Amino acid sequence: MKEQSVIFFDIDGTLLDHDKKLPPSTKEAIFQLKENGHLVAIATGRAPFMYEDLREELDIDTFVSYNGQYIVLNGEVLHTNPLNIDSLIKLTETALHNDHPVVFMDHEDMKANVPDHPHVKEGIESLKIKHFPTHDPYYYEGRELYQSLLFCPEGEVKQYKDNFRDFDFVRWHPLSVDVLPKGGSKAKGIEKIVEKLNIPKERIYAFGDGLNDIEMLSTVNNSVAMGNAEEKVKNVAKYITESVENNGIEHGLKLVGLL
Template sequence: MTKQSVIFFDIDGTLLNHDKELPLSTKESIFKLKGLGHEVAIATGRAPFMFEDLRKELDINTFVSYNGQYVVLKGEVLYTNPLKISSLEKLTEAALQNNHPVVFMDHEDMKANVPEHTYIKQSIDTLKISRFPTHDPHYYIGRELFQTLLFCPVGEEEQYEREFRDFDFIRWHPVSVDILPKGGSKAKGIEKIVNKLGIPKERQYAFGDGLNDIEMLSTVKNSVAMGNAEEQVKVHAKYITKSVEEDGIFHGLQMVGLL
């Protein structure tokens, strides 16, 4: 029996290519890992409802979502880390004055504080998901929110970073930024899962490509950056595989000796 390892995969630019398609070699590799008895998990900035179809296709029920703020192990919620609502309310007021819309997100849905805005459409459309945020400016009231999207051009998030110290801001699109609880990360979410599973660091693996993967790649012992990752991401990984377009997951798993 192979000793069990746990492997965490980012979604966009890692499991899915830039057309949001799952390469056949990636799907086959995931099922080979599962067949060998390994625990396969997802670690993403996406909301849980944004990758339900992918979880079903790959038969994965362990995941770190919202960049570590909503963590599920074998179908059961293991850990949550919601945003501070009082600070979010003040940020939303400031954003409205700057014509910067926001989208509130919990584990079930997402709602925009404005009826429509070109920045929301531009960025959400790139995810190629079936759901689009509808209008509810009061969605934050009485709910735990795990991430909020702030829509503004590059550089304009700096004013919010200076004023709102309860949050971290991570850009994922030219006109959109993730707002997370201060210190929240995929690495923290992964820590909750590996501690519960009791799998040692030597058998922990992570694959990613984005800025929100840096802490994960820096923390997980056997980290693999995709060939399509930016250089500032690659420097934090132990290994660098081929791009997602070149069967990067398959080659990376071979590189680290899992396949």
């Protein structure tokens, strides 16, 4: 058996195709990696409760959630990095004035600060998950939140970037951006796991396709961009594989010599 490597996979557009389906070749490749003694992990912008079914299907219990803000290693919470609640309350007040809904998210659930907004409906439905945020404008009270969703069109997000310097804003949908603690990223989350496992950087791999994967792919030694990735993402990756629909994970793992 080869020395153990750790392979981090993004979910949307990487493990899952455009229809949020797991290609059979991807599932087979993941289990082959595990049989070969490697550690398979997920690195995603999603909340942990948004991909429980996928983790069960692939038997994965190590993951970087919320773009690095909630990290679990072998089923145990390793690190958390919550949002600054005072700044989030101020942002929410501004957003409410602008008719820009906000969704509050912890490791267990998500709640919207306004009921039944069409932008929230459109954005969340695009994820094709079974969870949908119910209304609770004070969900931030008495708990740590690791990410929020600000539903704000592209041309209107600058005011938030200029005025709320505690946060990073990463667009994931034409109508919405992730609101994250400043400097938080998948790359930082991966770093926490790698430090704990004491595995050399030469045996760390990452696959991704989205803008929130750029820091991860530009930091990890063996980075693979999906064929369906944006050009900005491909430009920072060491390797480029086929699209997710065209057996991209299997092809990429063979490309880097893990299969």
